Amino acid sequence: MTFVRLIDCRTRRFDEMNRIMETWVEQTRGKRTATHSVIGKDRSDASHFIEIVEFPSYEEAMRNSHLPESEKIFRDMVALCDEMPTFTDLDVVRDEQLYTANVRRFFETLATRGELPPLNDLITEDCHSHDPVNAQDTIGLDALRREYEMWRSAFDFTYRLDEVIAQGDRVCALWTWNATHKGEFLGIASTGRDVTMSGMTLFRFGEDGKIAETWWQHDQLGLMEQLGALDALET
16 A cells, blocks of 8 residues: 655755755665655745655555664754654555546547537646647647547547556656548548557646646558558559
8 A cells, every 4th residue: 555654844954954865865776665755845934844755555664764874864854953853654545646537538538429528627728739740739729629629520539548657747648549430531531441540649737737738649641541541642
């Protein structure tokens, strides 16, 4: 079970504490088992700091605490604190990766049959979409909806998410698109063919948790070949 430790301290010497922590990180490289660490400063009290450290399990956290380097940094940190730090140990009972969940919901929504939902709960009004097959970026939710509708009117499709990786405010999705060509697409009349396309999309999220920018890479040339659009060029 994932384990989180909250370290609550007060200090007017955070810069010194930060240098000690950087030294500790270097000294314990390859030994520490923490997977994520965040330090926050209280907006209403500049001397109040909380560190949130995540471990794969409580047992791993204990092994980390018992490293000789950890015991030394604890003594050094206490010396810089205005009062004794407090520790809160938490077993994680629910963990939601909100940006990742929104990316999954985005692809599911695009593939929804029937009328396309408003999408304003997923995408910002001024979202920028970068796609190398388009001459210009697509900017704004209304323009994005028109682009999505163009694909939806030409194909019945689903997405399979092969890999989803999140870091900070960005999520990268590697996907496979499976579709049936049912309507006109870039001048090509409906063929009824089953087609597939692989691609990758990088999402940037805004502070409101909505998609603010996207970068698309996909094998549209391969799609055109499956639709027979390249047959005339090969003869």
